Amino acid sequence: MKKRIISIMMATALVAAPFTSYAAEDGSDDVGAQITVDENATQDVTVSGDYSDADLTVFIYAQDHEKAVYQSLIDKFTESTGAKVTFEVSTADEYGQKLLAYKSAGDMPDIFYVGPDGIASNVDDGYLLPLDDYVPEETVADLWPAIATAYRYDGSEVGTGSLYCLPKDLSTFAFAYNKTLFDEAGIDYPDPENPYTWDEFVEVCKQLTVDKDGDGEIDQWGTANALQWALDAFVYTNGGHFLNEDYTQVVIDGQQEFIDALQFFADLTCKYGVTPTYEQDVALGGYQRWLAGQIGFYACGTWDVAAFMDENTFPYEWGLCAWPVGSTGVSMTRNGSVGFAVSADTEFPEASAALITMLSTDLEGQRVLSGETTGSSIQIPNTMSYAKGDYLAKVQDGTIPYGDNVDVIFNYIEGTDKYKGIFVETTYTYNADWWTEFLNGGYEYMLQGEETAAEYCERMQPIMQDALDNAIAMKEAAQ
Amino acid sequence: MSGQKKVKHHMSAMAKREERTGLLFVAAPAIGFLLFMLWPIIFAVLTSLTNWNGAKGFQGMMSKFCGLNNYVKLFSDRKFWQTLVTTTIYLIGIPIGMILGLLLAMGMNRKIPGVRILRTMYYLPVISSLVAVSILWAWVYNYDYGLLNVIIKTLTGMHGPNWLGDEVLIKVAMIIFMVWKGLGTSIILYLAGLQNIPRNYYEAAMVDGANGWQKFRNITLPLLSPVTFYILVTTLIGGFQVFVEVQVMTPNGNGGIGYSAATIVFYLYQKAFESYQLGYASAIAVILAIIIFIITLINFIGQDKWVKTIE
Known part of the structure; x- marks a missing residue:
């Protein structure tokens, strides 16, 4: 398995840059050179x-x-x-x-x-x-x-x-599942018409998180999505948002919908253990682990399809499904x-x-x-x-x-009663510095269980607000 | 002075031609300096007094004049201070690199078999692409598959630390990498310095009964002080400008957990080319240039006290 991981890493390291505005944020590389x-x-x-x-x-x-x-x-x-x-x-x-x-x-x-x-x-x-x-x-x-x-x-x-x-x-950034791993675990495939609730998602992920070679260490996980591009799918489905309606205030501090979504995202790692640990993720990102057949659910951008259909890159059967739904009951993701x-x-x-x-x-x-x-x-x-x-x-x-x-792709693009794709809130602000601050604040401590989502939001809100105020001032100066 | 003028009046046509040719030769670097050094410096200072985002050229820049606003903001900017402190912490690697460089140079200043191969090996990182070796070291530090943690596990049976995912360890990792990368330069310079020290100094010391330490302390070290001074000044200047290592070695190029590995130039780059706050980034650049200038000045002022020459 390790040889395979290294060969995938080497192969992916060789390919070219992303092709959409956020294509490679999921750690993926395209297969452009092969087309x-x-x-x-x-x-x-x-x-x-x-x-x-x-x-x-x-x-x-x-x-x-x-x-x-x-x-x-x-x-x-x-x-x-x-x-x-x-x-x-x-x-x-x-x-x-x-x-x-x-x-x-x-x-x-x-x-x-x-x-x-x-x-x-x-x-x-x-x-x-x-x-x-x-x-x-x-x-x-x-x-x-x-x-x-x-x-x-x-x-x-x-x-x-x-x-x-x-x-x-x-x-659009849909969700995918590895059918081969579902078959091995004897689990029914996800039904695109009935997206998992968060609780159901955790239960399925637990069944997919196993020590396959019996060496005492987990080597297959339910999911493995990086916060910088996957958090949206949890926040918005739970009715949360980073900013107020006119994009002038950072409103994450004390906003229960947002905090619950962020905590749930962190809990997937630090409480439920259905993702690689923070250390394991630093060692090898979710995308490489997905390609190596170690991950049950992973994000799938429209640009990923060619790579996932290439047998040399991803020799597994796979299908698309909805991101699990929070309190709104609508599965949401980001479009680009x-x-x-x-x-x-x-x-x-x-x-x-x-x-x-x-x-x-x-x-x-x-x-x-x-x-x-x-x-x-x-x-x-x-x-x-x-x-x-x-x-x-x-x-x-x-x-x-x-x-x-x-x-699933068309549903996110067009929107249905169960699916909605959106442009994230950075689209509507003069720059994305407030979001960069959110990422630079040390959210990784949450993933390690050393800080709660509520504490992180309280700590980061003023810093993000400063950055947003600065962006608003820049916009006013430009006009 | 008047004598010089007189001579000039009586210059032959050929001498005048030669003078003109000479001036042309001088003009090339002088114009180069004015265009590519002085003007960018002036431009950066002007930019630092604006809220320019790169739009509409020079006129666009001057229309966004904001006085010293960027500098005022800078002094209360948490990330500016954080990255300045991190950059300063990385400077710890400079004395470590110099001491190691000196010791290795002394070791290689002997006639031992394979010394040329050793010298080449130590110099290889210097001529290697910084991006390439940064990627290489990111793998060396990898939590699960890295060479370092494999060695630690083999020796101790325990899993090694998360080098690039911990606020403190990532700085240690960066310092080790920077020392490794710069070692070849220190070695070569010290080696040249060592070979310039006349042998008779050591012979005289030996006649006087000096031991190895005394010879090192009173001959080698003082006579290497110009080299030490040169390495100190150049590495300090370079040390304040670390960027590539952070960009390549931190996970996702994000500056490390909680921005813990980010340097001041890394922050400057993000402000300029990701946020398009060119005015603010220029203010950072100006402050950085002032810091480097002051430290270099202190070095030059202080050199009289410890830098010796053979004369």
């Missing part, structure tokens, strides 16, 4: 218009296969419209710094990436062109409502107002996205908008990126008509390899 894109994959793409005067610069981050798809689409665009396009690609890690350099130099690319959490600050600083007059209404109507909302801003509130981006992708934005200073707004419409919604491009052409799904399609039509049919008939219960 090959047929250079003729986008040959049926059509675009109309004469933009022969346009000279555009596109600056994004992408992995090789994504770059190949976008390059192919851009080539078609230049051929069809006569526009000249300079395509610059960075890694996700370097993207923020390079974009900052563009901003500092006052020389913005015509097209670049912005996530929902960057909409307010970029609009306030005058960088983004409203797309309402440039993108056809039917194109916007075919986007997932969650996307269209995330990229709207009215000058004070994200979610309403003008549209500023077309999506590169929309992802990054979008194509057009610079407010561009000399060629029509050409830029036409190009991002193509990059974001062109059917042939979407077929490649969502896995219909390549067989490796790393995102769901941006357009609902394709996603709910051909794409879903091809997942269900096995043409596109996917784990069981793909409906």
Whole structure:
């Protein structure tokens, strides 16, 4: 087993950077290097218009296969419209710094990436062109409502107002289970229609937490989710929240819904023992343990599907299920996205908008990126008509390899009476420093049972409030 | 002075040409210094007086002028003080590295078999990529699979500590790593210093009946003091700028549990490139530069008291 763990660690250490705004937070790495894109994959793409005067610069981050798809689409665009396009690609890690350099130099690319959490600050600083007059209404109507909302801003509130981006992708952070381990333990698979309560979840996790080789040490656990990306799924389902309604106050201190959720999250480790201990988690993260077949339940982002379907990476049967539900009875998780934005200073707004419409919604491009052409799904399609039509049919008939219960993904994206995907609260504040403070406060002591959730919240609230006040001051200064 | 002017008036055409060529040669580093050192310093100081977030270039920056506000905030910033203290704690590694470097250099200053291989081995970490060796050491310190804990378990039968997951131990781990990484430089410099000490000093001391310790205390140590001074100054300056180790070795690059391993440059980086508070980050940079300047100044002022030369 150890040899296998080391080989997985080495393999995952070699692959490239994340591809969505928060893709690698779960410790996962993508399988981008393994996905090959047929250079003729986008040959049926059509675009109309004469933009022969346009000279555009596109600056994004992408992995090789994504770059190949976008390059192919851009080539078609230049051929069809006569526009000249300079395509610059960075890694996700370097993207923020390079974009900052563009901003500092006052020389913005015509097209670049912005996530929902960057909409307010970029609009306030005058960088983004409203797309309402440039993108056809039917194109916007075919986007997932969650996307269209995330990229709207009215000058004070994200979610309403003008549209500023077309999506590169929309992802959600669903929950997955290892069917092989369930079979071994003789447990019924989770029912996506009836999500576990927290108590039921703990009971199942206890059955999955075992010493398999009989050496006296636990080597398989019920679950193993890092707080920085999994806590939301417990807080929001319990009716908790970090901030007040207008995102001006940190309200975790004394808020029972939040404290109970945080304590439950910590108890999974320090009370119920159904996760690796803090020390074990530092030694080897949950993602590697999941790939090694040591974990029953683990988070599954839309970008993870290709890796989990790759037998060399994850040689187990698996399916999707709901995150367990707290007091609201609704299973909740975070959605994520990054979008194509057009610079407010561009000399060629029509050409830029036409190009991002193509990059974001062109059917042939979407077929490649969502896995219909390549067989490796790393995102769901941006357009609902394709996603709910051909794409879903091809997942269900096995043409596109996917784990069981793909409906779970769609449920979180669209929202049902039992499922809801949301953009987390950092999306609506000027920066995420208040959240960073929460992570830097030493929450690990809670996981070790040395501090209660109530004590942690009481200790961290003023520190987080300071950071939030600072962000509000920065926003006011920018406006 | 007037004599010099007179000479200049009578310079030949060739001498003038040579002077112009000479000035061109001087101009290259001078312009380089002005553009890439002095201007960024001035720019950083100006930035530190603003709430600039990187937007709208120089004009955008100047429109966000806030006086000394960043400095006022800085002095009540818990993380600033925490990271400053942590950075200072890491400096403990400097004397340890110097003592070890000196001892190893003295050991390698003898004609023993394989000494060249040993010298190469000790120098390898210096020329290795800092990121690569940081990843390597993160594995050495791994709680379950790390070399260190495997050795501890083999020797004691007990599981070793959580090196990178404990507020105190992570600092110890960082110091050990930094000492290892810097040892090669100290060794090479001390080795060169040792080989510059004339043999006849030791021979004379031997004739006078001096023992090994006396020779070390009264000849080696004083005559190595310029090297010691050089290592001290350069490692102190470098010690205040630790960043990569923290970024790579702490779990998820988060600065360690409770931010316990984060250094001041790590904090500066997060403020500048994750929060886009370039003004605030520049204020941190300016304070850091002042601290380094003062410490270096103290070193230079104090050197007369302990730095000796052969002359």
